[in-house]
Amino acid sequence: MLLLQVIVGGLLLGAIYALFSSGLTLIWGMMNFINFAHGEFVMLGMYVALLAVVWLGGGPAVFGFAAAVALFILGVVVYAGLIRHVMRGPMIAQILSTFGLALLLRYTAFFIFSANFVSLPQTSLSGTVNVGGILMPLAQLVSGVLAVALTIGLHFMLTRTAIGSKLLAVSEDRNAAMLMGIRPNRMQALAWGLSAGAGGIAGALMAISYPWSPSVGETFGLTAFVVVALGGFGSVPGALYAGLIVGLIQAVSAYWLGPIYKDIVVYALFVALLWLRPQGLMGKA
Amino acid sequence: MTKPPVVHSKIIVLAACLLLYPLVFSDAFYRDIGVTFLLAAISASAWNIVGGYAGQVSVGHSMFYGIGAYAPLLFYQHFGWPPIAGIPIGIASSIALAVLIGAPTFRLTGHYFSMATIAVAELIRIFTGTWEFAGAAIGLQGPAVARGWWDLTFRGELPYYYIFLGVLAILLYVTYAIEQRRFGYYLRAIKAGERAARSLGAPVRETKIKALVLSATFTSVAGSLYSIKTGFIDPESGFGILVSVQMVIIAALGGAGTLFGPLVGALILIPLQTATNTWFGGSGSGLTYILYGGIIVLIARFEPGGLFELWDRIAPARWKRSHAA
Numbered sequence: 001m002l003l004l005q006v007i008v009g010g011l012l013l014g015a016i017y018a019l020f021s022s023g024l025t026l027i028w029g030m031m032n033f034i035n036f037a038h039g040e041f042v043m044l045g046m047y048v049a050l051l052a053v054v055w056l057g058g059g060p061a062v063f064g065f066a067a068a069v070a071l072f073i074l075g076v077v078v079y080a081g082l083i084r085h086v087m088r089g090p091m092i093a094q095i096l097s098t099f100g101l102a103l104l105l106r107y108t109a110f111f112i113f114s115a116n117f118v119s120l121p122q123t124s125l126s127g128t129v130n131v132g133g134i135l136m137p138l139a140q141l142v143s144g145v146l147a148v149a150l151t152i153g154l155h156f157m158l159t160r161t162a163i164g165s166k167l168l169a170v171s172e173d174r175n176a177a178m179l180m181g182i183r184p185n186r187m188q189a190l191a192w193g194l195s196a197g198a199g200g201i202a203g204a205l206m207a208i209s210y211p212w213s214p215s216v217g218e219t220f221g222l223t224a225f226v227v228v229a230l231g232g233f234g235s236v237p238g239a240l241y242a243g244l245i246v247g248l249i250q251a252v253s254a255y256w257l258g259p260i261y262k263d264i265v266v267y268a269l270f271v272a273l274l275w276l277r278p279q280g281l282m283g284k285a
Numbered sequence: 286m287t288k289p290p291v292v293h294s295k296i297i298v299l300a301a302c303l304l305l306y307p308l309v310f311s312d313a314f315y316r317d318i319g320v321t322f323l324l325a326a327i328s329a330s331a332w333n334i335v336g337g338y339a340g341q342v343s344v345g346h347s348m349f350y351g352i353g354a355y356a357p358l359l360f361y362q363h364f365g366w367p368p369i370a371g372i373p374i375g376i377a378s379s380i381a382l383a384v385l386i387g388a389p390t391f392r393l394t395g396h397y398f399s400m401a402t403i404a405v406a407e408l409i410r411i412f413t414g415t416w417e418f419a420g421a422a423i424g425l426q427g428p429a430v431a432r433g434w435w436d437l438t439f440r441g442e443l444p445y446y447y448i449f450l451g452v453l454a455i456l457l458y459v460t461y462a463i464e465q466r467r468f469g470y471y472l473r474a475i476k477a478g479e480r481a482a483r484s485l486g487a488p489v490r491e492t493k494i495k496a497l498v499l500s501a502t503f504t505s506v507a508g509s510l511y512s513i514k515t516g517f518i519d520p521e522s523g524f525g526i527l528v529s530v531q532m533v534i535i536a537a538l539g540g541a542g543t544l545f546g547p548l549v550g551a552l553i554l555i556p557l558q559t560a561t562n563t564w565f566g567g568s569g570s571g572l573t574y575i576l577y578g579g580i581i582v583l584i585a586r587f588e589p590g591g592l593f594e595l596w597d598r599i600a601p602a603r604w605k606r607s608h609a610a
Contacts, residue, residue, distance in 0.1 A: 033396075034396040034399075034400065082582060082585075082586055085586055086585050086586060086589070089585075089589050090589050090590075091340065091342060091395050091396075092336075092340070092342055092537060092541055092585075092589060093584075093585040093586075093589030094396070094585075095342050095344070095396060095399050096533070096534075096537055096581050096582075096584060096585040096589075097581075097582060097585035097586065099344070099530065099533075099581060100534075100577070100578045100579070100580070100581025100582035100583075100584075100585060101578065101582055102578070103530070103574050103575070103577050103578030103581065104575060104578030104579055104582060105578075106574070106578075107571050107572075107574040107575045107577075107578060108575055108578075110571045110574075111571050111572065111575060218526070222403070222404070222407060225400055225404070226404075229400075260411075260414075260415050261415070263411055264408065264411050264412055264415070267404055267407055267408040267411070268408060270404050271401065271404050271405055271408060274389075274390070274393065274397070274400075274401045274404070275389040275390075
């Protein structure tokens with residue numbers, strides 16, 4: 001029964017991995033651009049949630065929304081101020097730009113919030129629920145389910161709406177899209193906003209159940225890479241499956257081998273995957 | 286090929302400055318900055334071979350640095366070997382790792398290669414943190430007292446300064462020799478366009494792996510020198526991602542893929558870093574990395590070619606003529 005509980009817990013955390021990784025995969029697939037600062041977006045989402053609780057009060061709906069909006073704006077600003085200019089530049093400029101951004105955001109967070117771990121004050125989502133004999137904290141259950149719903153929502157938005165078609169059009173052929181009256185810059189700014197927003201809201205959902213410090217961004221960033229590599233670059237459904245798988249593997253290896261080994265197992269899996277199938281498990285060859 | 290004498294005179298001036306620096310600034314504080322500068326210049330120049338000339342932006346070079354740094358103290362701790370004996374062991378292990386990871390990761394290009402290198406370095410870092418034999422998270426210590434020149438353990442900074450300077454000179458000469466040879470042209474061809482290079486008959490994979498092996502060798506030496514001098518190593522200061530990032534930023538700041546770029550980068554960044562650490566005291570390291578991040582973003586946004594290229598563009602014509610003469 002304990003193992004079953006570990007598995008469910010891993011899947012619920014994996015759902016949140018899926019949500020922030022879908023943000024990374026969106027940019028990656030659309031612009032062939034890797035954002036090394038994506039984990040920092042998640043970390044900032046957690047702090048925005050904390051500030052929103054302290055300043056505005058209210059429940060998860062309020063701080064989740066606040067994190068999504070704040071990070072959406074940050075994503076658009078990052079695109080307009082930095083990414084747009086380095087996108088066509090040399091490879092080293094592309095890699096350095098988001099790497100520098102990651103350092104800047106991470107250590108600014110250290111400077112403002114200190115290196116101490118913090119957690120959200122108790123919210124209305126406390127207590128545990130008993131689902132068929134498995135005891136789950138209500139907060140983890142709600143945020144896991146919500147993360148799955150949001151990831152699926154993002155997928156539908158990309159595949160079933162006019163905005164989604166425009167985004168895909170720009171990713172397939174920028175010039176052709178421009179001739180059809182779509183503004184590529186505006187669409188790519190939107191993609192960065194959505195990507196960072198997904199990271200921010202995922203951070204807020206995770207902040208409900210887990211304490212954090214400014215250094216978590218690095219771990220989340222690498223986790224997102226693993227998820228995207230596993231799920232295929234640019235695939236939101238792939239990120240959903242892969243996020244759940246990574247959450248599951250982490251939980252089970254922490255249970256069997258000990259908590260220190262959970263990241264080793266995941267990174268080893270990632271390196272093996274990059275070697276054997278660089279296009280991802282579900283990606284096209 | 287005859288080299289223009291003006292270039293030679295510049296190099297002689299540079300060499301004289303570096304040789305005389307610790308004699309002019311004999312204060313321990315300034316000598317320490319000098320040693321830190323040389324170490325940073327060595328590791329960034331080593332990175333430059335594969336990251337700059339071949340354009341394969343590795344952000345995981347700390348894997349070689351860390352191996353080089355651990356080897357001397359590991360064998361000292363367990364078998365009582367003099368730390369200097371660890372240098373060749375570190376080099377051999379780094380070369381083995383370079384060959385092992387080079388073959389598969391070089392199939393990846395651009396961002397994918399960068400990511401794969403990060404993942405391997407992080408894997409090694411976390412693993413070392415759990416490995417009791419290597420001191421786990423606490424790390425390893427070297428000899429407590431200086432033993433002598435045969436051991437490369439000295440009390441003062443001065444011997445280290447000149448040893449590091451010698452290594453830097455060798456490395457720069459090797460890089461210069463590469464620049465002049467066919468191998469150097471292959472590297473630049475790969476950077477400009479891998480497919481084009483291959484279609485013109487350049488042995489792309491072989492060249493990349495050779496470059497990585499060479500780069501790993503010197504990075505490993507830099508790591509060994511660091512741990513022998515400091516007498517201490519832990520997973521973060523050996524394999525940490527910031528170790529790799531420092532190499533990339535120093536090379537990129539001065540100009541990646543140029544002979545003296547890493548030197549210029551280190552000349553700017555190391556004093557700046559020391560200054561922020563001194564001014565802001567304990568909280569300084571955080572500010573240092575904010576500064577790092579800011580500098581990287583600004584270079585990427587405005588001067589992706591590094592300060593060398595900026596100099597080329599804004600330097601008055603008179604200077605350029607003498608430079609090109």
